Amino acid sequence: MNTTDNRPVRVRFAPSPTGPLHIGGVRTALYNYLFARQNGGTMILRIEDTDSQRFVPGAEEYINEALKWLGIEIDEGVREGGAYGPYKQSERRDIYRQYVKQLLDNGKAYIAFDTPAELEKARAEHPNFQYDASTRGMMRNSLTLPKEEVDRLIAEGTPYVVRFLIEPGRDVEVNDLIRGKVVINSSILDDKVLYKSADDLPTYHLANIVDDHLMEVTHVIRGEEWLPSAPLHVLLYEAFGWSDTMPGFVHLPLLLKPDGKGKLSKRDGDRLGFPVFPMEWHDPKSGDISSGYREAGYLPEAVINFLALLGWNPGDDTEIMNMAELIEKFSFSHCSKAGAKFDFEKGKWFNHKYLQELPDEQLAELFIPVLKKHGVNPEAFSKEYITRAVAMVKGRINFVSDLWDQAKFFFIAPESYDPKAVKKRWSAETPELMNKLIGVLEGIEDFSSAASEPIVLGWITDNGLHMGNVMNAFRLTVVGECKGPHMFDITELMGKEETIRRIKAGIENIKPE
Numbered sequence: 001m002n003t004t005d006n007r008p009v010r011v012r013f014a015p016s017p018t019g020p021l022h023i024g025g026v027r028t029a030l031y032n033y034l035f036a037r038q039n040g041g042t043m044i045l046r047i048e049d050t051d052s053q054r055f056v057p058g059a060e061e062y063i064n065e066a067l068k069w070l071g072i073e074i075d076e077g078v079r080e081g082g083a084y085g086p087y088k089q090s091e092r093r094d095i096y097r098q099y100v101k102q103l104l105d106n107g108k109a110y111i112a113f114d115t116p117a118e119l120e121k122a123r124a125e126h127p128n129f130q131y132d133a134s135t136r137g138m139m140r141n142s143l144t145l146p147k148e149e150v151d152r153l154i155a156e157g158t159p160y161v162v163r164f165l166i167e168p169g170r171d172v173e174v175n176d177l178i179r180g181k182v183v184i185n186s187s188i189l190d191d192k193v194l195y196k197s198a199d200d201l202p203t204y205h206l207a208n209i210v211d212d213h214l215m216e217v218t219h220v221i222r223g224e225e226w227l228p229s230a231p232l233h234v235l236l237y238e239a240f241g242w243s244d245t246m247p248g249f250v251h252l253p254l255l256l257k258p259d260g261k262g263k264l265s266k267r268d269g270d271r272l273g274f275p276v277f278p279m280e281w282h283d284p285k286s287g288d289i290s291s292g293y294r295e296a297g298y299l300p301e302a303v304i305n306f307l308a309l310l311g312w313n314p315g316d317d318t319e320i321m322n323m324a325e326l327i328e329k330f331s332f333s334h335c336s337k338a339g340a341k342f343d344f345e346k347g348k349w350f351n352h353k354y355l356q357e358l359p360d361e362q363l364a365e366l367f368i369p370v371l372k373k374h375g376v377n378p379e380a381f382s383k384e385y386i387t388r389a390v391a392m393v394k395g396r397i398n399f400v401s402d403l404w405d406q407a408k409f410f411f412i413a414p415e416s417y418d419p420k421a422v423k424k425r426w427s428a429e430t431p432e433l434m435n436k437l438i439g440v441l442e443g444i445e446d447f448s449s450a451a452s453e454p455i456v457l458g459w460i461t462d463n464g465l466h467m468g469n470v471m472n473a474f475r476l477t478v479v480g481e482c483k484g485p486h487m488f489d490i491t492e493l494m495g496k497e498e499t500i501r502r503i504k505a506g507i508e509n510i511k512p513e
C-alpha cells in the first residue's frame, strides 16, 4: 500500500527513553514493523528525548536490545543511520529552532512569559482555566505586551515558552485508519507549549510533527493514548503548510487489565504474576528489578505471536503465525477499536505451542543452563540422552524451566518419594515384589521399551499379580512419584543398571507409614 499520493511507506516507532519499554510499546513497534514490511516500506526508530526531566539512563539501550531480541528490525535509526538523521531529537535542536521561528514569523505561535506562579494564580482564580483564545488576552505574552517589552525580556534572558495560537471554533478532522473520521472542535484545545527557552528544546508535539514531516513519515501508528493529541498535530501540519503530506493516523487499541476494565499496568503484572516488560529491567534509581518475558523463559516468536493478536486478528481463527505470516496477513481493517484484554494465560499457551515446534536438540540446548542451575553437570550425560529426556516430557511444559520439574529424575535419582503415592502404592509386601521384579529385569537382554515391556507385563499377568500395584511401585522407585512418561521409555533411556539401582534404593528407603 502507498499513501494516496503514492509516496513509499515510511513509518516510525518513536519511544521516549523514560524507562523500560512497556509491552504495549512493543506491540506498537510490532504493528509498525508488520505494516512497513508488508508494504516494502521503511521502519524508523526515532528516540524522542526532548523531556530532559524524564530521561532515564539505560532506557535507549533497553529499547534497542528488546527490539533486537524480538526480531523487530530497524531500517533507519540512531545505530542504523540513514539519510534523515539525526534520529535522536536532542541532537536536532537547530532544526526545531528554525521551525519555531517559522511559526512565530507567520503569526501561528506566540511567546509567553507567564511564570509558574502566575499560571497557578490564573488557575486558582478561574475555574477550568486553560490557556486559549478566551484567556490569552489577560496573560503575559507577545500578544498582550508591547513589542519593546517582549524584546527586552528576551534580551534579559527571561525564560519564556512558545505557544501555538489555536483559532477557536473550528472543526478539526483526524482521519484514523482504524477509527474513521474523528472530529474535534478546536475550542476545546489549549494553546500548547511548543518550545521552552529554559532548555532550548521543543516539546513533544512540535518535535514530533517536524520530524514526521522531515522524515517523510506516511503513517503514524501509535497507542490510543495519543489520540487526544492528534487534532493538535493536524493543526500543526496545517500551520506549517504541510497538509498535503499529512500522514495517515492509526491509533491502536489500549491493552486492558486481564481481569477487568482499565489500562494494563505494571501493578497488574505484580499482582497476577506476569511480566509487563519484554526483558528484565533494573531500575537505575531505585534498584528495583522488574521481570521480563525473556528472563521468564518466553521464546521471542511466542511473544510476537501473542502480541500481534492483542488488537488485531487475521479475519479467521488462525492463531499460530510466525513473523512472515503476520507480515502477510496484517491489516488495519482487522484492528479493533475496543481495548484488548491482556490474556496472560494465552501468552503461556503460545509459548507452550512454540516450544513444541522447536527441534528436540534445540530444546535440549536450552535445557542445559537449567540443569546447571540445579547443580547437575550436563557433561555427565550425552547430548542424545538429554535430547531424548526432553522429547519425552516437552508436551507438559509452558517454559523451558518447567523441564526441570518434568525431567529431573532422568538426571538425579529420587531423594524422597511422594508420600501420597507411598501411602497408596507401597505396602509390606511391595519390597518382596520389587525384588522379584529386579530378577525379571536382570534377565532381559534387550532393554528397549518395545522388547522389555511385554516381558515384564507378561511376568505380571502370568503370576496373577496386580498390574497397578506392581507398575506404580516400580515407577515410584525410579521417578519418585507416580507420574511421568511411559515407564518403559524411561527405563530404556536410563538403562538396566540405573533402573535396578533405583529399585534397590527404593526397597531400602521407602518406608510405609
Ligand code: GLU
Pocket: 014, 015, 016, 048, 208, 221, 222, 223, 226
Ligand atoms: N514519544 C512518544 C511516545 O513515547 C511518541 C508518540 C507518537 O508515536 O507520536 O510514545
